[in-house]
Amino acid sequence: MKRHYLALIFLTAVLQWECTRRNEEDLKSVCFESEILPVLQANCGTAGCHDASTAADGYIFTNYQSTLRAVKPGKGRDSKLVKVMLEDGEDRMPPPPAAPMSQDFIDLVIKWIDKGAGNVAGCASNAACDTSAVSFARDVQPILNNYCVSCHTAGSPSGGVVLNTYNGVKTVANNGKLLGSIFHQPGFYPMPPSGIKLDECKLKTIRAWVNSGAPNN
Numbered sequence: 001m002k003r004h005y006l007a008l009i010f011l012t013a014v015l016q017w018e019c020t021r022r023n024e025e026d027l028k029s030v031c032f033e034s035e036i037l038p039v040l041q042a043n044c045g046t047a048g049c050h051d052a053s054t055a056a057d058g059y060i061f062t063n064y065q066s067t068l069r070a071v072k073p074g075k076g077r078d079s080k081l082v083k084v085m086l087e088d089g090e091d092r093m094p095p096p097p098a099a100p101m102s103q104d105f106i107d108l109v110i111k112w113i114d115k116g117a118g119n120v121a122g123c124a125s126n127a128a129c130d131t132s133a134v135s136f137a138r139d140v141q142p143i144l145n146n147y148c149v150s151c152h153t154a155g156s157p158s159g160g161v162v163l164n165t166y167n168g169v170k171t172v173a174n175n176g177k178l179l180g181s182i183f184h185q186p187g188f189y190p191m192p193p194s195g196i197k198l199d200e201c202k203l204k205t206i207r208a209w210v211n212s213g214a215p216n217n
């Protein structure tokens with residue numbers, strides 16, 4: 001009898017350990033700090049919208065704590081943050097004439113929330129930034145899709161700049177505005193307008209592509 005009891009305690013301990021370990025892995029599977037927050041800041045946490053001073057509808061998307069207000073941990077599709085990105089018409093965020101967020105990003109947000117909506121410190125990938133063979137389709141366009149395209153599609157291109165087609169991107173690559181704006185060089189509008197630069201690897205990737213002649217590869 002006593003031995004059964006000990007075995008049970010042991011088993012419970014093992015299960016508990018396994019469960020904690022899985023939880024930690026789930027929380028780490030999407031990195032809020034590097035994969036979600038910068039995209040929210042660029043597209044939603046801007047002046048006049050959801051930065052700290054405007055806080056439209058009471059929502060602020062410039063940090064983890066305030067983002068949680070629109071999140072039901074474990075329930076991605078029930079969360080306001082996801083619902084508004086999937087709305088039709090005027091209620092959709094970012095609001096028309098801005099273009100919708102990419103399905104890839106929406107799926108990533110759903111996954112992050114489903115897995116517990118954690119904010120694991122230091123989860124940003126330290127993988128080396130390889131810019132030796134940058135491709136427009138594989139590397140550059142996905143960055144623009146997440147950080148820029150909501151304001152820069154052919155239908156309503158802010159500043160006349162179109163970033164969801166190769167030709168549009170090629171135009172600003174050639175006239176210097178693409179690098180000027182993302183590196184916040186004097187004389188250019190700093191992009192994205194949130195004022196928070198793209199991370200170092202994304203900047204290097206776009207620069208490598210422009211410097212190699214902005215090919216349609």
Ligand code: HEC
Pocket residue numbers: 042043046144147148149150151152158159161163172177178181182187188189191192193198
């Ligand atoms: C929230 C909307 C928004 C987002 C997101 C955004 N832009 Fe812009 N962009 C604008 C607006 C508005 C202008 C016009 C300039 C102005 O009036 O401030 C502009 C202008 C530009 C210009 C012209 C700059 C110049 O000096 O003439 C470029 C190039 C540009 N954006 C690139 C980008 C890139 C690249 C990204 C993503 C990294 C981006 N934008 C993200 C709204 C946005």
